[in-house]
Amino acid sequence: MSVILSGKEVAEALKESLIKEVSELKGKGYTPCLKIVIVGDRPDSVAYIKGALKRCSEIGIEASVLELPGDISEQEFIKKIHELNNDESVNGMLIMRPLPSQISEDRVKYEISPEKDLDCFSPINVAKVMAGEKEGFPPCTPQAVIEILDHFKIDPAGKKVAVVGRSMVVGRPLAMMLLQRNATVTICHSKTKDLAEETKRAEILIAAVGKAKMVKKDMVGEGAVVIDVGINVDENGKLCGDVDFDDVKDKVAMITPVPGGVGSVTTTVLAKHVIKALKQQKSL
Numbered sequence: 001m002s003v004i005l006s007g008k009e010v011a012e013a014l015k016e017s018l019i020k021e022v023s024e025l026k027g028k029g030y031t032p033c034l035k036i037v038i039v040g041d042r043p044d045s046v047a048y049i050k051g052a053l054k055r056c057s058e059i060g061i062e063a064s065v066l067e068l069p070g071d072i073s074e075q076e077f078i079k080k081i082h083e084l085n086n087d088e089s090v091n092g093m094l095i096m097r098p099l100p101s102q103i104s105e106d107r108v109k110y111e112i113s114p115e116k117d118l119d120c121f122s123p124i125n126v127a128k129v130m131a132g133e134k135e136g137f138p139p140c141t142p143q144a145v146i147e148i149l150d151h152f153k154i155d156p157a158g159k160k161v162a163v164v165g166r167s168m169v170v171g172r173p174l175a176m177m178l179l180q181r182n183a184t185v186t187i188c189h190s191k192t193k194d195l196a197e198e199t200k201r202a203e204i205l206i207a208a209v210g211k212a213k214m215v216k217k218d219m220v221g222e223g224a225v226v227i228d229v230g231i232n233v234d235e236n237g238k239l240c241g242d243v244d245f246d247d248v249k250d251k252v253a254m255i256t257p258v259p260g261g262v263g264s265v266t267t268t269v270l271a272k273h274v275i276k277a278l279k280q281q282k283s284l
């Protein structure tokens with residue numbers, strides 16, 4: 001049986017260190033402040049927001065939601081983003097995506113101030129992740145993967161890492177972040193030929209595909225570390241990852257569960273980013 005890499009454990013440890021940081025900041029007269037922007041009703045976003053607000057409140061961060069109507073025009077939406085950019089009381093923003101179709105993400109991503117963009121929406125932050133610049137904001141999910149590796153002292157330097165998935169929110173930035181940490185990274189996707197050959201070679205395998213239980217025993221190397229980013233629903237309506245946990249668990253050395261893995265860490269990373277934004281804005 002492999003070691004289970006508990007995301008909850010990582011989130012709790014990170015939370016404790018953030019509580020201390022916020023208390024120090026409050027001692028200096030600063031309270032970090034987050035604004036979550038949601039356009040229209042999105043049930044999956046509502047659950048995430050509830051979790052994020054609870055996390056921030058536990059840590060001592062002020063967090064609130066700006067709810068915008070589902071039919072808001074692109075121009076009005078941009079106006080709201082500019083207002084938040086200029087609002088000195090707000091340190092960071094999370095814009096829930098996807099945005100409705102009348103708003104072009106490719107256009108509005110240029111409007112959010114990179115200093116307040118906590119989830120790597122702005123192309124400036126994307127460039128910073130590419131360049132490995134520390135003051136940028138990588139997306140929360142890839143950063144959650146890094147927090148898990150760090151917490152369990154799994155150093156990717158020099159290791160063969162395969163990232164399956166190349167989206168802008170998970171696979172692609174995560175591959176760059178692992179490269180920055182000196183891993184030898186292979187990025188796999190739906191057009192990869194002989195995927196199992198690539199994934200079997202990996203000492204660290206990261207699945208960010210969105211296909212329930214796709215990664216089976218014959219796709220993982222003996223003794224590999226497996227990080228499962230996927231959040232899917234299986235044939236019985238239960239949450240599951242991209243990795244078939246029961247199938248691979250006795251072959252690999254370490255594995256994150258779903259639920260209770262990467263997804264448990266993301267809201268705490270969001271809180272970490274709010275604090276980082278405040279510190280950078282105030283040169284603390």
Ligand code: NDP
Nearest residue numbers: 141165166167170189190208209210229230231262263266
């Ligand atoms: P996307 O659908 O945007 O990207 C999926 C990626 O997987 C694409 O690059 C696609 O390749 C690749 N892919 C699809 N099918 C295959 C296949 N058969 N073989 C190899 N590669 C394949 O998903 P996201 O990146 O947004 O999310 C990935 C997963 O992570 C989802 O399950 C999502 O729910 C979960 N997630 C979890 C979060 C968390 O907090 N834990 C947060 C965000 C996402 P191609 O580019 O060629 O199409």
